[in-house]
Amino acid sequence: MLALQVVESVPRYVLAKAIGRWRPEVFWNGLGLLQFRDVPVPRLPTAEWVRIATRYSGICGSDVGLITLHASPTTSPLVSFPFTLGHETVGRIVERGTGVEGLHIGQRVTVNPLLACVARGFREPCPECARGMPNRCLRFREGTVSPGIMIGFCRDTGGGWSESFVAHRSQVVPIPDNVSDEEGVLAEPFAVALHAVLQNRPADDSTVLVLGAGIIGLLTIAALRAIGSRARVLVTARYPFQAQAAERLGADVVLLGRSGPALYRELSRLTGARVLRARFGRWLMQGGVDEVFDCVGSGRSVRDALAVTKAGGRVVLVGLASDPRAVDWTPVWLREVEIRGSMAYGEAELDGIRASCVAHAVRLMAERRVELGWLVTHRFALSDYRAALAAVTAKGESRVIKAVFEFPGETGVSVS
Missing domain, CATH: 3.40.50.720 (NAD(P)-binding Rossmann-like Domain)
Structure with missing residues (x-):
């Protein structure tokens, strides 16, 4: 399948860093670290994982910062190359491991992309995960998948900037029928704010x-x-x-x-x-x-x-x-x-309910306490990634609020 991946290459890094300030297109024209290419479909790491067909995947500021080499290299030990970008997602489950219960094929979902202790197969959580802060997990380099803080920065999981990716059952958050796909793809960034x-x-x-x-x-x-x-x-x-x-x-x-x-x-x-x-x-x-x-x-x-x-x-x-x-x-x-x-999201108490902020985000949308779907202003096919990245890096001209990659298929509900 086709995907947008970030590769590890010192020559590409040096070239893009040297001329990107004057010619920003170098970051996405194939000369930089971003590559548009055919990649294998990621396998389910264990029986507790599902595969999700992407409907929308957001273009996040952290993605753009990484592509344009503005991100701090301090976090580089917590990724594994090459990785497919895309951690803001909404889609449908198309494959389910034998150890997955309570989720079904065809179900519309978003994910909490953090690859913390539970997703990595640890039965005994680290101290941070035990206190409900998987965003501070001490094991982002260990366990059943390669290093990566979250889906979209780990070579084993894939990411939303492709037709499908995999997620652990604990990461999956079902989308209610009254929450649109446009809202669903915003659950992750809304959880950051929450x-x-x-x-x-x-x-x-x-x-x-x-x-x-x-x-x-x-x-x-x-x-x-x-x-x-x-x-x-x-x-x-x-x-x-x-x-x-x-x-x-x-x-x-x-x-x-x-x-x-x-x-x-x-x-x-x-x-x-x-x-x-x-x-x-x-x-x-x-x-x-x-x-x-x-x-x-x-x-x-x-x-x-x-x-x-x-x-x-x-x-x-x-x-x-x-x-x-x-x-x-x-x-x-x-x-x-x-x-x-x-950073990202942990568990929090809201309205007397303790849950992950991603789950709170979806609940607030379902209860119509917030209307966010209109913030998705631009949709691009994955093959139009150059136009997409040019638009999000020139907001004054494009008037982008939120841009997403859109994948074909009757997968969900749209805002009327």
């Missing part, structure tokens, strides 16, 4: 800033409102179409095109903080917002997040896949700002 919000739930009388109105930033706004938060939500957006989406999802104030000093001055007006100009192009705020969810992950966004958070406030780095540079850490010690990371 995990960040539930781990760092703001007080109802607080002011929260969401940095970035890309898909994770928009879903963070959606998550805040879906769980009933009444916090005042401010969001920065680069483009007007993102601003409109943020308002539709429940943002109170959208700061369009603001960063650096312009952002500081506007937040000063909104919060009553004072902005002080320091030497050598630096700035200091006295006061600011209570909490920041940084959904961009650039050096600039981290600098802004630290600069605008009030003393004793919190900055949450939501699933950063980049390697931010030139960050001024002064606010951390000067104003005792707390920094917390948030």
Whole structure:
């Protein structure tokens, strides 16, 4: 079957890194690490696995960061080459191992892609999995499949950027009939936002800033409102179409095109903080917002997040896949700002139910507490991957909110 895979190649890496800044098409024209090729259908690793035929698979910012070589190499021990990308998925079960119960052929599902202890065949979980945090699993390199934090970064499982992939029975989350395929493919990124919000739930009388109105930033706004938060939500957006989406999802104030000093001055007006100009192009705020969810992950966004958070406030780095540079850490010690990371999703309690955030995401959709299908704005055949990647790396022109690869077949429900 045809798939989009990332290969390990030092010459390709060096070439793409050298000229990609000026000619970004090098990252996906066959000269970089991304290869479009015929690959074997992945086998079921054990009798506890299923095969899923892909309907939609999302193009995630972490995928793009990896393809364009912006991702930090620190996580390289936790992947196995070559791997087929695609961890945001919705599809139907087409093969079932003999050890799988409660799931049936033809069932419409999404997956929690984390390849933690249970999926890797361990009966005794590591300490992190035991406490319900498989995103922090200590065994991402061990067990019945090759190294990989999740499906889409492991050579044995395949991924959604192909016709089919395999998943352990524990990873499978059924999709109810009233949840569309467009919503189903967003369950994974919505779970990322839910995990960040539930781990760092703001007080109802607080002011929260969401940095970035890309898909994770928009879903963070959606998550805040879906769980009933009444916090005042401010969001920065680069483009007007993102601003409109943020308002539709429940943002109170959208700061369009603001960063650096312009952002500081506007937040000063909104919060009553004072902005002080320091030497050598630096700035200091006295006061600011209570909490920041940084959904961009650039050096600039981290600098802004630290600069605008009030003393004793919190900055949450939501699933950063980049390697931010030139960050001024002064606010951390000067104003005792707390920094917390948030990666993927674990278990959390919501509405008295303890479950994985992926399961919560699907439940909130099924209960119609959140409407997200309209965020899928662009669909591409896998063979049109060059156009897809060009679109998602030029959002100002394409107006992409969420792009997905679409596979043919009568597999599910679409938004009317």
